[in-house]
Amino acid sequence: MLWQVDPTSSTALHVQVAACVRREMASGRLAKGDRLPSAKEVAAVLDVNLHTVLRAYQSLRDEGLIDLRRGRGAVVSTSDPGGDARLRTLVAELVAAARLVGATPADLTRLIESEFQR
Amino acid sequence: MLWQVDPTSSTALHVQVAACVRREMASGRLAKGDRLPSAKEVAAVLDVNLHTVLRAYQSLRDEGLIDLRRGRGAVVSTSDPGGDARLRTLVAELVAAARLVGATPADLTRLIESEFQR
DNA sequence: ACCTATTTGTCCGTATGTATG
């Protein structure tokens, strides 16, 4: 992958790094299930700080483009053919809503269990 | 505002700080248009790093809860429309979807906790 | 118009923790 960033640009470095990954995905050079190079590697290649790459990866994760896990690395998100794609979407929405009102996981568990019994 | 964080907790500090703000908003002590204390102040009060507070503020901005601008500070942008009603609706949807795929309450709890951790 | 202080934004560096293989 030939990535490139411009340190003098007015756009933030981590945004540029994220854009690199999106380009690779758009062009098909990165397909679902592919593993991205480690943040450490990318940082070395682009001569930027490790945090800058990690921040870019995390923003991609927030967009749902990649799956990011400790010890494993970054993997392009799969379409998840199993039926639980909707489940995870709902969970994400629920957690977001819970955060808005300061509800804890325990609160949600209680709500869910009472709902399950109906 | 009496904010408090637990450095020994397993949940990240910046998540706790963001939760503090959400609680204030949910309780009505922070209303639309109100200005949040500067990140520097919060950092001093909570005895955490400035960056930790800034990260919390930025995540709140990403959620659309506050407006964040250099030199000005953080201003509440919404008055938390939603509340518990939306939470219960989402729980009902989630439970319905879980039944379809045979997921148990324990499965949902696990999913929710991992989602909360992010 | 100018200067200064404040406040967020970004980047770098270092250290430690945690999950994975």
Next chain:
DNA sequence: CCATACATACGGACAAATAGG
């Protein structure tokens, strides 16, 4: 046990936007 890789927190430095005198 150990190496890898992301996660978080702290600290320092500088830049950019804003507000006020």
